[in-house]
Amino acid sequence: MTPDITNIVFVIIKYLILFGMGLYMVFATVILRQEQLMAQVLEESFEPVLRVAAFFHLAAAIGVFVLALLIL
Amino acid sequence: MVVVTTAPDCCTIAAMPTVFTSREPDLERTIMSPLTSFAVSPEGISFETQEKEEKVALFLRQHLIVLLGPALLVILLALAPVLFFPLLFTFLTLPFEIPINYIIVGTAFWYVVTFGFGLMSFLRWFFNIYIVTDKRIVDIDFIHLLYKEFSEARLDKIQDISYKSSGIFSVFFDYGDAYVQTAGGDLPNIEFLAVPKPAKVVEAISELLENQKSSL
Numbered sequence: 214m215t216p217d218i219t220n221i222v223f224v225i226i227k228y229l230i231l232f233g234m235g236l237y238m239v240f241a242t243v244i245l246r247q248e249q250l251m252a253q254v255l256e257e258s259f260e261p262v263l264r265v266a267a268f269f270h271l272a273a274a275i276g277v278f279v280l281a282l283l284i285l
Numbered sequence: 286m287v288v289v290t291t292a293p294d295c296c297t298i299a300a301m302p303t304v305f306t307s308r309e310p311d312l313e314r315t316i317m318s319p320l321t322s323f324a325v326s327p328e329g330i331s332f333e334t335q336e337k338e339e340k341v342a343l344f345l346r347q348h349l350i351v352l353l354g355p356a357l358l359v360i361l362l363a364l365a366p367v368l369f370f371p372l373l374f375t376f377l378t379l380p381f382e383i384p385i386n387y388i389i390v391g392t393a394f395w396y397v398v399t400f401g402f403g404l405m406s407f408l409r410w411f412f413n414i415y416i417v418t419d420k421r422i423v424d425i426d427f428i429h430l431l432y433k434e435f436s437e438a439r440l441d442k443i444q445d446i447s448y449k450s451s452g453i454f455s456v457f458f459d460y461g462d463a464y465v466q467t468a469g470g471d472l473p474n475i476e477f478l479a480v481p482k483p484a485k486v487v488e489a490i491s492e493l494l495e496n497q498k499s500s501l
Contacts, residue, residue, distance in 0.1 A: 219381050226387075234394060237401075243431070244405060251412040251433070254333045254425055259319035263408065270404055273397045280393060284386040 227285045234278040241267075241274040319411075322346040323481040325489070332416055332423065334437075343417035343489050347410060347479040348460035355406035362399040366392050415477045417490055419497075422465055424475045438467045438475055440497050446490050448483035463487055 412427035450461030461483035
C-alpha cells in the first residue's frame with residue numbers, strides 16, 4: 214500500500230476505535246447503574262466490592278478512551 | 286453453644302434455623318459468603334419487598350458450576366494477547382506494519398473488555414436469586430443488563446413442587462431445576478434453575494408448607 218492510502222486507512226481505523234470505545238464507556242456506565250439498582254433489590258454485605266469493581270471498570274474504560282485520544 | 290463447621294458450596298453452618306423444625310444437617314443455618322449458592326436461614330440478607338416480620342428461610346443462586354464456562358473464557362481471553370496473537374501474526378502477513386501505539390491501545394482495550402465480560406457474568410450470577418421466606422417464594426432474575434424480572438408466589442398459593450436433575454454434571458455436582466406450581470392461572474409458576482441440592486430445596490419448601498398448614 215502507498216503511504217497516503219495507509220494514512221487514510223489508519224485515520225478511519227482511529228475514528229472507528231474511538232467510536233467503539235465511546236460506546237463501551239456507555240456500556241460500562243449502564244453496568245454501574247444496573248449494579249446500583251440491583252443492590253437496592255438485594256442487600257448483601259459483598260455488594261460494596263461489586264460496586265468498586267463496576268467503578269473500576271468504568272474508570273478503566275474512560276482511561277483507555279483518553280489513552281487512545283492521546284496516542285493514536 | 287454454637288458449633289461452627291465448614292460445609293460444601295462455600296458456606297458455614299452455625300446453628301439450627303428458627304424457620305425449620307427439621308434436624309437434618311443440610312437444613313441448618315448458613316453464614317453467607319460472596320459465593321454462597323445455597324443458604325438456610327441466612328443472616329445479613331434482605332430484599333426489596335421484604336416485610337418487617339418476614340424471615341428468609343432459604344436463599345439460592347445457581348450452582349457455582351455455571352460460572353465455570355465464563356471463568357474459562359476469561360482466562361482464555363486474558364491469555365490471548367500474550368500467547369495466541371503473536372502466534373497468529375507469525376502466520377498472517379499484513380500489507381503494512383501495525384504501529385506500536387495501536388498495539389498498546391488495542392491490548393489495553395482488550396483487557397478492559399475481558400474484565401467487563403467477567404464482571405457482567407458474575408453480576409448476572411450474583412443477582413439472579415431465589416428466596417424462600419416463611420410467607421412466600423421470590424424469584425429475582427437479572428437476565429441481562431437491561432432486563433430484570435421480579436416474581437413471587439405466596440406459600441398458600443403453592444399447589445405442587447417438583448425437581449429435575451439430569452446429565453452427568455448435574456448428578457456429579459448435585460444441582461438441578463426445581464419447579465413451583467401455583468394455583469390460579471394469573472399467578473406465575475416459579476422455576477429455580479440449576480440450583481444446588483434441588484431435593485433439599487423441595488424438601489425445605491414442603492416443610493415450610495406443612496408448618497404453615499399446621500399453624501392455620
